[in-house]
Amino acid sequence: xxxxxxVKSIITPLDQVNVDTDQIVPKQFLKLVHKSxxxxxxxxxxxxxxxxxxxxDFVLNDSKYDNSKILVTGDNFGxxxxxxxxxxxxxxxxxxxxxAPSFADIFFSNCFKNGFLPISLDQKIVEKLQQExxxxxxxxxxxxxxxxxEEISFxxxxxxxxxxxEGLDDIAQTLQFEDKISKFERxxxxxxVL
Amino acid sequence: MGKTLFEKIWESHVxxxxxNGPSLIYIDRHLVHEVTSPQAFDGLRMNKRKVxxxxxxxxxxxxxxxxxxxxxxxLDQTSAVQIQTLEKNCKDFGIxxxxxxxxxxxxxxxxxxxxxxxxxxxTIVCGDSHTSTHGAFGALALGIGTSEVExxxxxxxxxxxxxxxxxxxxxxxxxxxxxxxxxxxxxxxxKNIGTGGGIGTVIEYRGQGIADLSMxxxxxxxxxxxxxxxxxxxIEPDEKTFDYLRGRQYTPKNYESLVDxxxxxxxxxxDAKFERQFTLNINNIAPQVSWGTNPGMTxxxxxxxxxxxxxxxxxxxxxxxxxxxxxxMDLEPGTPIIDIKIDxxxxxxxxxxxxxxxxxxxxxxxxxxxxxxxxxMVVPGSQMVKKEAEELGLDKIxxxxxxxxxxxxxxxxxxxxxxxxxxxxxxxxxxxxNFEGRQGTGGRTHLVSPVMAAAAAIKGHFVDVRELDLS
Numbered sequence: 027x028x029x030x031x032x033v034k035s036i037i038t039p040l041d042q043v044n045v046d047t048d049q050i051v052p053k054q055f056l057k058l059v060h061k062s063x064x065x066x067x068x069x070x071x072x073x074x075x076x077x078x079x080x081x082x083d084f085v086l087n088d089s090k091y092d093n094s095k096i097l098v099t100g101d102n103f104g105x106x107x108x109x110x111x112x113x114x115x116x117x118x119x120x121x122x123x124x125x126a127p128s129f130a131d132i133f134f135s136n137c138f139k140n141g142f143l144p145i146s147l148d149q150k151i152v153e154k155l156q157q158e159x160x161x162x163x164x165x166x167x168x169x170x171x172x173x174x175x176e177e178i179s180f181x182x183x184x185x186x187x188x189x190x191x192e193g194l195d196d197i198a199q200t201l202q203f204e205d206k207i208s209k210f211e212r213x214x215x216x217x218x219v220l
Numbered sequence: 221m222g223k224t225l226f227e228k229i230w231e232s233h234v235x236x237x238x239x240n241g242p243s244l245i246y247i248d249r250h251l252v253h254e255v256t257s258p259q260a261f262d263g264l265r266m267n268k269r270k271v272x273x274x275x276x277x278x279x280x281x282x283x284x285x286x287x288x289x290x291x292x293x294x295l296d297q298t299s300a301v302q303i304q305t306l307e308k309n310c311k312d313f314g315i316x317x318x319x320x321x322x323x324x325x326x327x328x329x330x331x332x333x334x335x336x337x338x339x340x341x342x343t344i345v346c347g348d349s350h351t352s353t354h355g356a357f358g359a360l361a362l363g364i365g366t367s368e369v370e371x372x373x374x375x376x377x378x379x380x381x382x383x384x385x386x387x388x389x390x391x392x393x394x395x396x397x398x399x400x401x402x403x404x405x406x407x408x409x410x411k412n413i414g415t416g417g418g419i420g421t422v423i424e425y426r427g428q429g430i431a432d433l434s435m436x437x438x439x440x441x442x443x444x445x446x447x448x449x450x451x452x453x454x455i456e457p458d459e460k461t462f463d464y465l466r467g468r469q470y471t472p473k474n475y476e477s478l479v480d481x482x483x484x485x486x487x488x489x490x491d492a493k494f495e496r497q498f499t500l501n502i503n504n505i506a507p508q509v510s511w512g513t514n515p516g517m518t519x520x521x522x523x524x525x526x527x528x529x530x531x532x533x534x535x536x537x538x539x540x541x542x543x544x545x546x547x548x549m550d551l552e553p554g555t556p557i558i559d560i561k562i563d564x565x566x567x568x569x570x571x572x573x574x575x576x577x578x579x580x581x582x583x584x585x586x587x588x589x590x591x592x593x594x595x596x597m598v599v600p601g602s603q604m605v606k607k608e609a610e611e612l613g614l615d616k617i618x619x620x621x622x623x624x625x626x627x628x629x630x631x632x633x634x635x636x637x638x639x640x641x642x643x644x645x646x647x648x649x650x651x652x653x654n655f656e657g658r659q660g661t662g663g664r665t666h667l668v669s670p671v672m673a674a675a676a677a678i679k680g681h682f683v684d685v686r687e688l689d690l691s
Contacts, residue, residue: 139367
């Protein structure tokens with residue numbers, strides 16, 4: 027995984043609550059067996075009509091957001107299906123930070139496995155950020171967001187922060203505890219399936 | 221101070237505990253399916269890693285599989301590739317697979333309990349959000365993403381933040397338990413606490429209303445915990461739980477001694493503290509019908525479509541969500557639910573495709589035919605459910621009423637196989653999600669119980685099944 031660097035970009039406002047992962051990547055695109063190339067399917071049914079024409083009223087189709095790396099959205103983002111394809115699609119499309127008042131649990135944990143930073147902030151701050159037209163800076167190291175007018179701090183679990191900043195392989199970290207896993211297995215009462 | 225059942229299971233599975241941040245939790249059972257696993261196996265290959273415990277890992281194919289004639293080739297090439305990929309991965313890594321021709325094939329959350337793989341007090345994961353279903357057995361069962369699937373395959377552990385225990389008490393007694401079902405109870409809960417109401421929690425369902433439910437009904441409740449945003453749902457195991465699992469194909473040989481242990485240990489202490497509580501009284505609840513594009517947008521069958529103002533109770537974001545939902549669903553506020561005409565009926569999914577669901581739905585039919593304007597299908601949750609239903613003659617009841625009787629799989633719950641709605645079609649569905657496009661691009665889903673779905677198929681519109689003879 028690439029180490030997470032400072033992100034400077036304008037924000038894309040997606041002013042909706044309860045955005046589910048079926049909207050982020052519709053099911054017809056889950057049949058692929060690789061992780062790459064999901065960006066073109068991001069919000070597919072909101073970006074394109076049934077004849078695959080671009081829907082001009084959807085925010086991602088506004089060219090001023092073409093190079094935006096920061097999505098700012100509503101409560102309970104990423105609810106529903108556990109599909110990690112949702113995170114792969116957001117990343118592949120070009121986003122590297124998502125800001126919302128709250129995230130669904132599985133989506134939230136999927137983000138960190140892919141070097142993608144979800145930031146949860148108070149509803150009022152998120153609403154204000156959605157209005158921000160200038161470039162903002164997200165600095166994970168200092169846990170701050172700098173806008174043209176203010177500096178906002180955010181919380182993150184120290185282990186998750188380290189994984190992102192150093193681009194660590196989560197599994198390699200875990201395998202350092204091999205002795206503890208083996209000890210647990212020797213003492214476990216749970217029978218095998220087979 | 222006492223502990224909750226969740227805390228006891230959690231503590232007995234901690235491998236590494238840190239002062240701050242996540243704990244490393246041991247996973248007792250890992251269920252694998254074709255959609256969320258290929259990239260995980262690729263990751264193992266790239267890093268030259270093995271599956272640590274193939275003996276704790278079971279795979280099946282359910283999301284993509286066609287539900288028509290299984291002797292025919294799979295026409296969708298990308299689906300076929302995904303299914304073949306799972307076959308190859310299971311072979312290469314030594315994992316037991318119930319493939320498309322296995323009598324044990326079915327929706328992963330239906331077969332786990334049916335085979336006795338799901339056990340009380342265990343930790344169970346699967347790359348599927350509805351893994352919460354297994355919580356009905358007093359297991360801590362979590363849906364995970366593909367990276368976590370890879371992590372469990374290779375380490376049999378997961379880093380997890382400890383969720384907070386959330387008590388939901390279901391009190392009272394339903395007057396007509398054939399008409400007002402477990403599905404109506406869980407939809408009522410979600411309607412009340414909201415789709416984000418359970419974020420960061422494990423819900424433990426308690427109270428008389430839960431104790432009265434069968435195991436299959438409890439599975440319906442726990443299944444939809446994730447639709448309330450919860451990490452998992454859980455029910456304390458009792459004699460019904462132990463009876464259900466006794467003598468199944470993979471029930472452990474030392475089962476009775478395990479039961480003795482579970483009886484003693486798998487209980488929430490009377491002085492245990494929950495972080496949150498909610499109580500639902502079910503004495504007077506009505507059958508539920510969802511009208512919007514998330515499961516919280518639900519009302520009684522006797523009600524009318526609410527206006528966005530009524531629904532949002534002053535929250536502008538919820539109001540906007542309701543307006544968008546009504547536009548997508550092509551519904552007007554004030555329309556009585558029973559006046560909504562439907563085009564399709566789907567009885568299936570890990571929520572409501574077990575034997576009891578099919579038995580209850582079949583009672584509505586009484587030699588009637590489905591409405592000429594409706595296309596309806598029954599997709600049993602597993603090949604075992606299908607066989608048991610056929611032994612009871614349920615297939616004939618449904619087929620004679622002009623329902624299609626299919627092979628097992630996830631089918632139109634998420635429409636990854638050819639079973640999908642056409643744009644604009646309106647469906648009464650026993651599944652779990654009414655998200656935009658979930659059952660097919662432009663399709664409109666109303667979540668209901670199996671009885672409500674079967675009755676809607678016959679009448680061509682929603683009906684209050686409390687008015688029907690369901691003997």
